[in-house]
Amino acid sequence: MLQKIYIRHIPQMIDQHVELAGWVCRVRGSGKVSFIQFRDGTGFVQVVAGIQDVSVEDFESIRHLTQESAIRVSGKVIASEHSPIGVEILANHIEVVHKTEDYPITPKEHGTDFLMDRRHLWIRSARQQAILTIRHQIVTAIRHYFDDSDFTLVDAPIFTANECEGSSTLFATKYFEENAYLSQSGQLYMEAACEAVGRAYCFGPTFRAENSNTRRHLTEFWMVEPEVAYMDLDGDIELAEGLVQAIVRRVLERCKNELQTLERDTKPLEAVIKGSFPKISYTEAVQIIQDSGSPFKWGDDFGGADETIISGKFERPVVVYGYPTEIKPFYMKKDPENPKVVRNMDILAPEGYGEIIGGGQREESLDVLEASLRAQGLAPAIYSWYLDIRRYGSVPHAGFGLGVERSVAWICGLPHVRETGAFPRLPNRLRP
Numbered sequence: 001m002l003q004k005i006y007i008r009h010i011p012q013m014i015d016q017h018v019e020l021a022g023w024v025c026r027v028r029g030s031g032k033v034s035f036i037q038f039r040d041g042t043g044f045v046q047v048v049a050g051i052q053d054v055s056v057e058d059f060e061s062i063r064h065l066t067q068e069s070a071i072r073v074s075g076k077v078i079a080s081e082h083s084p085i086g087v088e089i090l091a092n093h094i095e096v097v098h099k100t101e102d103y104p105i106t107p108k109e110h111g112t113d114f115l116m117d118r119r120h121l122w123i124r125s126a127r128q129q130a131i132l133t134i135r136h137q138i139v140t141a142i143r144h145y146f147d148d149s150d151f152t153l154v155d156a157p158i159f160t161a162n163e164c165e166g167s168s169t170l171f172a173t174k175y176f177e178e179n180a181y182l183s184q185s186g187q188l189y190m191e192a193a194c195e196a197v198g199r200a201y202c203f204g205p206t207f208r209a210e211n212s213n214t215r216r217h218l219t220e221f222w223m224v225e226p227e228v229a230y231m232d233l234d235g236d237i238e239l240a241e242g243l244v245q246a247i248v249r250r251v252l253e254r255c256k257n258e259l260q261t262l263e264r265d266t267k268p269l270e271a272v273i274k275g276s277f278p279k280i281s282y283t284e285a286v287q288i289i290q291d292s293g294s295p296f297k298w299g300d301d302f303g304g305a306d307e308t309i310i311s312g313k314f315e316r317p318v319v320v321y322g323y324p325t326e327i328k329p330f331y332m333k334k335d336p337e338n339p340k341v342v343r344n345m346d347i348l349a350p351e352g353y354g355e356i357i358g359g360g361q362r363e364e365s366l367d368v369l370e371a372s373l374r375a376q377g378l379a380p381a382i383y384s385w386y387l388d389i390r391r392y393g394s395v396p397h398a399g400f401g402l403g404v405e406r407s408v409a410w411i412c413g414l415p416h417v418r419e420t421g422a423f424p425r426l427p428n429r430l431r432p
Contacts, residue, residue: 007043011086013077020045020073020089021097023124026107027065034062038073038089043257044126046083047073049091058094067106068124070097084257116418120432123422130258131419134251135408139203141250142224142402145243146201151226154193156186156202162382169208171219182207185401188331188386190227191362194397195389201226211427215416216304216354218405220425227399233343233361236398237319240347240357241277243402244317248272251411264413268351271316279319282341285310301327302346307354314350321345321360330372333361345400353410359400366390 004019022040029035029049036047049062053075065071075091105121115122122128146153159173159180171182186202193200203224210217226239248269251259259266280288289296292309301323302310311318322341325334332342344360363369369390370380380387408420418424423432 130261152197194227222404349410
C-alpha cells in the first residue's frame with residue numbers, strides 16, 4: 001500500500017514509496033526520460049519519469065502535460081544533490097486528474113496589474129507560496145507567544161459605533177437604523193477585556209478608509225493587539241520586543257527554503273534576536289531627520305520617508321518613544337514629568353520598512369480622559385462604555401498593535417505590502 005504524503009515531509013522518507021497529489025509547474029525531457037516540476041501546496045519537487053519506469057500510456061500522457069494540470073504521482077523518494085530539498089521522486093505511475101489549457105500566467109514577464117487581476121492564480125507561484133507560508137508561521141508565532149504568556153484571546157467586534165484612530169479614515173455603513181463603522185482597531189475593547197482577564201489580546205482584520213497608494217498601506221489588514229492591566233510603558237516595550245524576536249526566530253528556524261526562494265538576506269533578521277533593541281526619544285529621532293537635511297520640525301508626525309531615515313541609522317529594530325501629545329490619540333497617557341509628550345512607543349523595522357508596532361500606556365484617570373476627549377472634539381457621551389473602565393476599578397494599563405502585513409513585508413524583504421496576503425485590498429482594488 002502506497003503512503004500518501006506531502007512534499008514537505010519527503011526529505012525524511014528516502015527510499016520509501018509514496019503517493020503525491022498536486023499540480024504541474026512545467027515539463028521538460030528527452031525521448032527516454034521526462035522531468036516534471038511538481039508542487040502540492042507544501043513544496044516543490046522534481047519528478048523523474050523514465051520510459052522504463054512507467055507504462056507506455058503514462059509516458060505518453062506526461063509528454064502532453066501542461067502547466068497547472070492536476071496529477072497524482074506514485075513513486076520512490078531518492079536522494080538528489082541537485083535538489084533544493086535534497087530529494088526527488090522516481091515515478092512509477094502518473095495519473096492525470098485534470099489537463100489545463102491556456103493557463104494565463106506563463107513563465108514570461110507579466111506586469112503588476114496583470115498579475116493582480118489574476119491574484120487567485122498568481123498565488124500558486126513559488127514566490128507567492130513562500131510568502132504565504134512565512135505569513136502562516138508569523139501568525140503561528142504570534143499566537144504561541146501570547147498563549148504561552150498567560151494571555152486570553154478576546155475577539156473584538158468588526159462593527160463599531162465610534163472611532164478609535166480618527167474619523168477621516170472610517171468606513172461607514174448602515175447598521176439597521178444606526179450608523180456604524182468597520183473597526184479601525186480592537187484596542188478600546190481590549191482595554192475593557194484586560195480588566196476582566198488581566199492579559200488580553202485580539203487578532204483580526206481592521207480597516208482604514210485611507211486613500212493612500214503607498215507601498216506600506218492597505219485598506220484592510222490584520223493586527224494583533226494585546227492589552228495588559230497593571231503594565232506601564234517599560235513593560236509594554238519589553239512585551240513588544242519579545243514578540244518581534246519570537247516571530248523572527250520562528251521564521252528563521254522553520255522557513256529556510258522559503259527565505260531562500262525569496263532570495264532574502266537573513267543576516268539582518270539574525271541580528272534581531274541578539275538582545276534588546278536600541279531606544280531613542282522622539283526628540284532624538286527628530287534630530288536624526290534634521291541632520292539628514294530634512295526641514296522636519298518638532299511636533300510633526302513621522303511619514304514613511306522619515307521612518308526610513310530614522311531606521312536607517314540602526315541595523316536592528318529601533319524603539320522610538322515619547323511623541324508629542326498633540327499628534328497622538330486621546331487615550332494616550334501624558335508623561336507626568338513632561339505633559340507635552342505621551343507615554344507611547346513605536347517600533348521601526350530596519351532596512352527602510354518603518355513602523356511595525358505602535359502602542360503605549362493608556363490614560364487611567366477618568367477626569368483626564370474626559371478632558372482629552374473634549375480637547376479633540378469628541379463627545380464623552382459616545383464613549384460612555386469606554387469611560388466606565390475608568391469609573392470602576394481603573395488601573396494603569398498598556399498595550400500595542402502589530403501589523404501583520406508590514407511585518408510580512410519586512411521579514412520577506414518585499415517592496416510592497418500588496419504581496420503580503422492572498423487577496424489584498426487597496427484603494428483601487430476590490431477584486432478578486
